[in-house]
Amino acid sequence: MRKTFFTVTLFAALLVAAQEKPIYLNQSNTIEERVEDALSRMTLEEKVAIIHAQSKFSSPGVPKLGIPDVWMTDGPHGIRPEVLWDEWDQAKWTNDSCVAYPALTCLAATWNPELSYLYGKSIGEEARFRKKTVLLGPGVNIYRTPLNGRNFEYMGEDPLLASKMVVPYIQGVQSNGVAACVKHFALNNHEINRHNTNVIVDDRALYEIYLPAFKAAVQEGKAWAIMGAYNLYKNQHACHNQYLLNDILKKEWNFDGVVVSDWGGVHNTEEAIDNGLDMEFGSWTNGLTNGASNAYNYYYLANPYLEKLKNNETSIEILDEKVRRVLRLIFRTEMNTSRPWGSMLTDEHYQAARKIGEEGIVLLKNDGNILPIDIRKAKKIAVIGENAIKMMTVGGGSSSLKVQREVSPLDGIKSRVNDSIEVVYARGYVGDASGEYNGVITGQDLTDNRSKEELIAEAVSLASEADYVIFIGGLNKSAGQDCEDADRISLNLPYDQDELIKRLSAANKNLIVVNISGNAIAMPWVDNVPAIIQDWYLGSEAGNSLAGVLFGDVNPSGKLPFTFLKELEDYSSHKLGEYSGTRVDSIIDIEYKESIFVGYRWSDKNKKDRVLFPFGHGLSYTTFEYSRPTVNKTKIHSNDSINISVRIKNTGKLEGKEVVQLYISDKKSYLPRPVKELKGFEKVSLKPGEEKEVSFSVKKDDLCFFDDKLHEWVAEPGKFEAVIAASATDIKGRVGFELIK
Template sequence: MKNKMLCLSAALMLVIVSCKKDSETKNSGEIAAAYEGTPMTDEYDAEIEKIVSQMTLEEKIGLLHGYSMFTNKGIERLGVPEVHMADGPLGVREEISRNSWAPAGNTDDFATFYPAGGGLSATWNPEMAHTFGKSIGEEARARDKDVLLAPAFNIIRTPLGGRTYEYMTEDPFLNKTLVVPYVTGVQQNDVAVCIKHYAANNQETNRGTVDVQMDERTLREIYLPAFHDAVVKGHAFTVMGAYNKFRGDYLCENPYMLQSILRDEWGFKGIVISDWAAVHTTKKALEAGTDLEMGTPTASFDDHFFANPLIKAVKDGSVSVAEVDKHAKRILKLLYNVKAMGKKDGRAKGSIATEAHYKDAYNIASESVVLLKNSENLLPLNASALKSVAVIGANAMQRHAQGGFGAGVKTKHEVTPLDALKAKLPKSVTINYARGYKTEFKPKKEMKFGEVTQEVKETVNELDPKMVAEAVEAAKKSDVAVLFVGANRDYETEASDRRDLSLPFGQEKLIAAVKAANPKTIVVFVAGAPYDINNVVAQNSAILWGWYNGSEAGNAITDVLLGKVNPSGKLPWTMPKKIQDSPAHATNSFPGGATEEYKEGILVGYRWFDTKNVTPLYAFGYGLSYTTFELANAKADKASYAANETITVTLDVKNTGKADGKEVVQLYAAKSGSKIERAAKELKGFTKVLVKAGSTQKATITIPAQELAYYDAASKKWTVEPGAYRFKIGNSSRDIKQEITVTIK
């Protein structure tokens, strides 16, 4: 894409972006075709019927439950292989033992560490999502996997969520825009995605038992759109049932979610895989729609609900053979569709831990870095004018491929910021490194979250005076100080929500001490979730936000620091000034008790802040550049539209600075005088464009009028309300530069 206009779809078949690529035009059909998933084929159904008819009851049921930690049981005599699965949010997980979570100890299971969901989302770039999916799909195939247990994209409802770093964004439109190309990229490698966690899985506190309650409109408009598009547009082959309950039923035994919505409405043909140990019954879970029960064995895998208890249920007549056959056939359909059965000769071979994949990881990471502040133009650094640089902080050397509870990546290649600075700065520049703080934890203790008591990790926040003195000394004797702070994957982790927004490990005091020692201090956060950085922002003029950004994270952040890459990342969530400003906390509904009521309804994330006039520290979609942009001349192609027509909006994007740069043009829709509750504005389109210094590019965003629909729970239909809609166009939800009005007839 170097020196060319970056052309992206803003929402695939929903919002298509058309822009010039030098003299070449990339039309909407080409973009849609590039990201359209391939539906499951039915061509093997007759063969599947024949194979199932030859199975014993025990063989059929062996297909429906875990027979090792990441496989079911194959049927060798009929040529039915095991379904091989692997964790994959950050890269293909190392091989583990068949009967436990212990590493298998292999020497051939190293993989590329890819950016976490927060980093990918911060690119605001569907093309990067497709690159991510294609690349990790190739790695999964190289490891002979049939199912990649990713992507995870539950809505970020609370900044404290343990999986905020992984769960992409707070906005359903942005989520679905990124998820579909990811799904397509993986599955074009003959590997099924397992989209997760279906659904309303938005907290780790009490996640195994909490009963989520919300109204139907909120469910349809906020929590289901990305799942819908992953299934209907991306044609995801597998779905993972979540741990929590929804309206009284566990998600893995929830007929409304698994049958009425997933299969009857959306036409899902694939298999539902339970999260590990998320099944609680035999008959109810099977008949509700779960196909494959996975989990850690108690005494034996035969103790799973879909194992010996299912055999007993069939023999005593409480579950029919026809019911078992239905699920067995779905398993075989999956195997045929990923070419583990049938036309195996044409199956993708894949590749793993290659230079090409490290480049993919770099491209995503370098486009995800968010410039939060640069008020004194300390950035980018002029390396040729430097004699010394203080590099301070544990995150300058921390590797993030492993850590916490959940799936990491076993990788040989993870470049840290310190590694990259040593390699990229001129040899004449002295690097003065000081760790500055320890990343230590106290023994876990019980904390009260509403009505729920949970063990939480508590950090050691007392600084070591000697380490602070070393950091201050390094800063004093250097031309500039670069602080690498934030969190790590032991602190932001599955199975535990954070207790508050505090910056851990005493870092705020360290940052203040370094700033006092050297006014030319640049603060780089490496983290996946919002923190209370009010004081840091007030006291420092240069702040970058990185992520758990994969094997090439160090090179990516260093290239931004040195100006080789102009930052173009945008925040995929709102950073509040205080936790009480966030909707789930403002309504006192997080984390709930046995029941969790989503009292904020449709006003999630920026919708709440903008509608309630609550000022965030940094807005959704915010991110600066080393150049400046002007948006002008926004106009629609017509004044009014029918509900089945498409609205085309064009505007000029002018680069008014001295560096080439990429800008994300964001379009939010608003409707005043509506007969229903609405947010002040909702993201409905965006495009990311590369504009050379001093140049102007035309950006085009098209919005099907149906994208403006709300869900009418009474009629159970999506409805486009007639009337005037204002399109607010800017570069964050709070920085609106242009407005136009269109009418829907």
């Protein structure tokens, strides 16, 4: 009898427990139902805890509810090595090496959204395997000045190109159940004084130039996280900015993800509460300095926030909305039972890195068809330059990586030619002999105490005896070049490379200059060099990607994502706008006086003769012929569309890819407009003799400009022109049409 009573009692208890099972554990419920259920079970202290960090790269979950911690990792080019819980020092794991993918300037230079998805999917797999919740990337800040030390992490000067490339990256990352955190929102366009620059920019430029890629990331890419920027806008820091975060991001764009602060980007509890920030990381609070131990409970959204809540000085509804967003993030990622397991250091990842690098390399100049190098005619190749051997995955700031391997350009060239050609090497110049960043050590000893003249003399001597000379130089990821928290000092190449190139060009007419950088450079030697390649930071497979293009295994198809102008003063940001290269402690105003006229929009209008290499430029080893573009109708209504078509044919002897670019020109407007603006592009692959038709659909939205007085997008009826081009200056055809009411 007792046994029966016990059995019935136990069954009843289990039945009650089953009926009270929290719905946040039930995968059949919607995420929103699960969020509300979890929120209702959290204490005030748990709610506050979940919105700020508990370590350098994590924030706590809710242990009693089985809700896990959130783990962040830097990107956007590879998964950052692990650091200690409460210190920036390396954790010294032996299993946290990664594949380094090409920098985002290279990805943008592919003009290939399919490769962007491959990039995101691949890096997302590595993040998932390393048990990360959020990948801190990609970056889509606009290329305003070529001095910005962080341009290599972004996607160029044009908002449409950045928009089209960022969306598939996000989708690829998030297909792994890892959140992409798009950064840095917004107007973070240089590094010097990044914490204390108050950007002054008109709403036209804000909406037409600096916001579109973020908007696409939110509305098309469905990004689950956005990172605020360091700088100020309208005298509020961007990490807690009413206008950027609440008015635009959350209200205008209906963003339902989390706003994450950049590390050290929060400055005020009241603004952090009210102005749209959801998760706080890396703060230096309460008089504590950078790196102070266990300061997390002193964060602006920690104890100070908790005290305000307990004293009824702020609304619980605001806190609940922050917590909802964090919970939504966790249910989309850590508590998504269908997320894949991920993978790390696979052959497929290396192949992806190599392919992206190959397709992003830009052939800028090829007089006399010196490229590709014909190994049947070459007996000796001289490779000159520090960047031929220097590891480029270490350094540059938060994107610095610890890689399993990195193939140098010199090793890539040697591997490609095997023993069929003698390859000799000379340093030529000494730039940065160091090989360490934040505790990651390359193991290279690049110390060289020879004088500049000795180095040049050796290089020139080898060059004079070679059939081909490949100079591999440019910038590196040291402070003052392409590096976070610093900007470049000059548009010219550092370490006296310009002089070295001039000497090499005099010694050998078959000189190929390979520029490794994430920025445009001045080229005072451009007329004396027959072949120039823009080679980015290409990651683990850098040398193999470059060798493939040099020797014709790959037909180059990259196109520039930003304009190369002759001198720094030719850029609108330096001619018309404001820029400060001097560090100061106080808040300074920087006005973007050039407004919408950034990049080719400026050079089209004012500086055509000062263009070194235009936006969208890139040569091939084959040739392409464009037909005259056609339009299916000459008038477009506001709710209609038209199709612009052009046929393109490969008229050369090699298979190749070409990027067909569509620009739109407004012939008359009541507000100033650029001569033309990129509104579409398509990359097509063609075999010799093959011909394809490329068609673009043009809608009313493609014809709009932002009227800052009306605060709305306007498509003004009138005449327009569709411009088909191979670059911003290589126009292949035009066709007119009219927008009518």
